[in-house]
Amino acid sequence: MVWCGVAWPRAVRAVGTFRETITSRMSNASKRVRVLFDEAAIAKRNDELADEIVAAKPENLLVVAVLKGSFMFAADLLRSLHRAGLSPQVEFVHLSSYRNSTVSSGQVEILRDVQSEVRGRDVLLVDDILESGRTVVFAKDLLMARGAKRVLTAVLLEKPGKRAVTIDADFVGFTCPDVFVVGYGMDAAHAFRQLPFVGLVDYDSSDADLFGGT
C-alpha cells in the first residue's frame, strides 16, 4: 500500500510525488489518502474496458454518465472508447442516494434528467461504484422504461458485499473492499474528487464533521 498526502484547498504537490499534506475544510486535521488503485492501473483498465465494450457491438450508442461521482471515470472511459474506435453520443443524469452521508439513504432521487431520446438505442450507463445496486437498477429501469433497446452498465468499482438488489454490471473496473473510498471523482462531503487515483482516507476521531456527523 502507498500512503499519499493531498493538500486541500490548495494543492502543493512535490515534484514527481504525491507526498503532500491535506487540510480538510471541516477540520484542521491532516489527512492522508491510501492509494487503492493508482493512475496507471486505472488507465490500463479503462482501455481494457473499452475493448470489452467494443466487443459487445453497441449500435447507435448513447453513453449516460451518472453524476457526480462518475465524471472522471466517464471522461477517461470515453477517451478510451474513442481510441477503441467508438463514436458514442454522451449524456448525463444526476442521481443521489447519499445526501452528505457515507451510508446510502436507500432512495434514489433524480436531480437532473437525461435530455436525449433513448428509444431504440443502445445505452451504456456509467457509474463510479456498484454498492447496494439501487442507483444502477434505478437508472437502468428508467432507461429501459423509456424504450432503450439495450442498457449496458459500466462501473469503475464494485463492492460485492453490500448488494441490496440483484444486479451485476456488464463491465467492472475493479472489485473494491467494503470501505468508503474517495478520489477519481468520488467524494467525502465534496472533497477529494480531484485526486487522480482511488484511495482510502486515513480518518481519525476529529473527522465526524466530514460527513455532517451522519
Ligand code: IMP
Ligand atoms: P448504490 O446505489 O448503493 O449502489 O450506491 C452507488 C452510489 O453510491 C455510487 O454511485 C456512489 O456515488 C456512492 N458510493 C458508494 N460507495 C461509495 C464510496 O465508497 N465512496 C464514495 N461514493 C460511494
Ligand code: MG
Ligand atoms: Mg454516484
